[in-house]
Amino acid sequence: MSKLAINGGSKVREKPFPDWPIFDEQELKLLTEVLNSGKWWRGAYSSVELGGGIVSGRSKVEEFEEKFSAHHKAKYAVATSHGSDALDIAIKALGVGPGDEVIVPPYTFVATATSVLHNNAIPIFVDIHPDTYNLDPNKIEEAITDRTKAIIPVHFGGALADMGRINQIAKKYNIRVIEDAAHAHGVEWENGKMAGTFGDIGMFSFQQSKNMAAGEGGIVITNDEELYSLCFSYHHYGREKGRPWYEIHRLGWNFRMTEFQGAVLIPQLGRLERLNAKRTENAKYLTNKLSQIDGLVPLTVDSRIFKPSYYLYIFKYNKNAFKEIPRDVFIKALNSEGIPITQGYDFPIYKNPLFLTKNFSNNQCPVNCSYFSKDINYSSFEEKCPVSEKACNEEALWLTQNLFIGNKNDINDICDAIWKIIENLDELLKIS
Known part of the structure; x- marks a missing residue:
């Protein structure tokens, strides 16, 4: 009789992991306030609204x-x-535009690179570090040219990139830094400095899977008043604070957050620190358990990160320790045992058809515009980014943050399922 669930055996775990997103009466109360107010967008609180006059309440x-x-x-x-x-607005505020190059990692969501394209600039991919999957500072300088305008390090999975070294390089070459902290809500360095405040501008996402969720949403933070004013203007059609409503100063977008999103995010922020602490506690417990298993190696989290977020818990799979069983078979076996684990990205960003065909616009801008005046072959980045290739093709395993907001029994189930597979590798080998 088969022991593994993938072959008809019983599962290690039958019940689901904790649901996400989490909400309670706080969100319901604030959403009801917005609904009843009739003021569903932040512009409703402007004293220069269409009818003029002062409006009561607060956005x-x-x-x-x-x-x-x-x-x-x-x-x-x-x-x-x-x-x-x-x-988009962070890149625009820093003056990035046609003919400029921006260094980005290839192992992240495509928006990190497409936001560069939206500003008619060129994404240049630099490989990730094998221990952290964050942008590798050792590879940055060789990618810098006289066109490099900015670097966008990503705090992948919620672990801070090496911002000390990245900022040193940026200062040396007079390059601006935008932190993609979409995974790093509330992440704190040992000196109390927070994710999003190391570079010129930091940005966060509130898409439903994130550690703070509003379905969709984002935010930029900065300590630079001029950059703040530009970001506000770009997200608000090019208006400026304190100026007449129909006075437009620059080409902007309508990127305003709705009052409903704001209402949801206030209590989401209120429980962020508690939930991040729970994720960290359970992640450390899992790391200790995995240290006893050959062939499974968690990514390194810098000891100077005082408070990580563990938006993703990532560890590496070495099939040599599992009788050469392919990673996809290992994943299917764990899924069958009730563990929702994935391989993450199927390929690095530069292997998307968008980049291979350079289908950026009808006339192929920004690559073939007069400001750039050179060609770029995105397929060539495969040789330049072997760590990203290996992460996608062979070794990365992802567990999402909601698996870590429960208790240690949830983590024990993950480990029990792994050990069950290890103890029955010969059975799994027959279907691999």
């Missing part, structure tokens, strides 16, 4: 911006409708 979005920036020890914040919008 939930503005309140959230103040609370989020204070929590992350930043002076300013601009909330947006999506995380990718936050990237």
